[in-house]
Amino acid sequence: MEKMSTAKVDKQSQSGLKRTVPEGTVEEALELNKLYDDLRKQLSLPRTDRLGGRALATWDPDEKAVHVLRKDGKFGNFGYSHGGRLYLEYYEALYLLEMNRLQLEYHSMIMSIEQAYLLLLGETxxxxxxxxxxxxxxxxxxxxxxxxxxIPYYDKIEPTEEDCAWALALNVINNRAIPENVKKSPHFVKVKKEMKQIKECITKQQVQEQQQLSEADSSTINFNGKIISTGKRKVTIDESENPTEAKRRCLEVASSQKSFLDCLKDEPEYKQFQATFAKFDIVQMGDTTINTEDEVRSLHxxxxxxxxxxxxxxxxxxxxxxxxxxxxxxxxxxxxxxxxxxxxxxxxxxxxxxxxxxxxxxxxxxxxxxx
Known part of the structure; x- marks a missing residue:
């Protein structure tokens, strides 16, 4: 096999992407000058720019904002009105400048994007x-x-009694502010009074009277009748007439399941409570012991x-x-x-x-x- 000469190896090593020419040599200076000439040529090419396609704005030192003097194109999502004038937020002005849709002036002098960065974002x-x-x-x-x-966004929507109840519940549980439209609702005072009565009933450890499925609709709950619980299950008519059959049924259910408490799931009171509980939305209360008020940052x-x-x-x-x-x-x-x-x-x-x-x-x- 013929050996490759040293000059040929050096020539091939310089033809790749990796630079092997030492710094400070004449060859490097010539190549850099060539690159500078190419860059100067590209930058010196004439460019056409349609000035009519850009909006005109100026910096308002009193309002510390960009005042739009002339709009061009769609401005539906940009700007805000103040004192009969259209102003741009700092991020809106910079975005339109980068998109070449805005010409920003400062004391009648056209600003560059770099100058706009310093003016609108600051040096720090x-x-x-x-x-x-x-x-x-x-x-x-x-x-x-x-x-x-x-803003609430639903001021024009008439709240229902359920909306009032949820607003009051979330105010107590999560300390969420009650919307103004809920406070002005004609149902608000009524629901607030009813929830206060229910709270007092729960505090005093009173329970509501349960009705049989045949006597009342399972979708409604009677909060008016109240009885003191004895802690014992009521005896049904079938069990009072035939106690032996009731014990046999209880043993059959208990033998096929894991616990004697499972036989209570066949009771009509349990099924009524299960159907009512399935309609509830569960709100989980936060654990206040995890973080104290000093550890919670005020993020915006x-x-x-x-x-x-x-x-x-x-x-x-x-x-x-x-x-x-x-x-x-x-x-x-x-x-x-x-x-x-x-x-x-x-x-x-x-x-x-x-x-x-x-x-x-x-x-x-x-x-x-x-x-």
Whole structure:
């Protein structure tokens, strides 16, 4: 086999992607100058830019916001009105600048994107940077994000007695605020009084009188009649007339099951209670011994997220799909008590979307559903 010469090896080693030329040589300087010339040529090419396709805005130092002077294109999801003028949030202005849909001026001078970053985000590290990263990323992929508004959304809906009862129960159990439309409901005072009577009845260890299935509808519960429980099961008519047959039936049921208590499941009172209990929604109370108030952080929701195909209208928005909680680089994830506290503070509860921004500006999202 013929040996390959040293010059041929060096020539092949320089033709790959890996650089083998020493630094500071004449060959490296010539190659760098060639790259600089190519870059200068690309940057010096004339570019056509349609100025009419961009909106015009200026920085308002008094309001500390971006004032829109001329709109161009669809602005239905951007901006807010104040004093008869249209203003943009800092994240909206930066997003439109990056999308080449906005020309921002500062004292009649056109600002670059870098200057806009310093003006709108500031020179020091603040949560605004993470909020803008999340806003820009989710907006580009089609979601609609607006500043969080903790409003009930169902003020025009007439609440029922069940809505009043659940609002009162959640207020006691989870310390959730009672909506204003529920307080103004004509059923609110009545339901509150009835629940207070039921609470006093339970506190005094009184029980409601149970009715037979043949005498009353199984879907209703009588809260008026009250008797003092003796702790013993009532004897039915069949058992009083034929006690031997009742004992035999009880033994047959007990022998086929694990416990003598299982024979009580055939009683009509048990079946009536089981049918009624199946209609209840179970609300699990939180364990207050896990976290104290000093350990629970006061986290804040940044944005309300809407899907693009839900017919979003900024003037009359519907309830959002998620509410966004944005965490910084070194900020730990919320605990169970913290996420529950944020959920309960909502006047119209929806799932929470926790978004974490990493050191490399990567975004991770986790959804918290509550049932």
């Amino acid at each position: 590290a603040t949560p605004k940077c993470n909020e803008y990263l999340v806003y820009a990323h989710l907006t580009r992929i089609g979601y609609i994000l607006v500043r969080h508004q903790n 929701i940044a944005f309300d997220l809407y899907l693009h195909n839900n017919g979003f209208k900024k003037r009359s928005p519907k309830p959002p799909t998620f509410r966004l909680l944005i965490l910084g680089v070194h900020e730990p994830f919320p605990t169970h008590a913290e996420i529950t506290n944020i959920y309960n503070l909502q006047k119209y509860p929806v799932p929470i979307l926790v978004v974490s921004v990493g050191e490399s500006k990567q975004i991770q999202a986790f959804v918290y559903y509550f049932s």
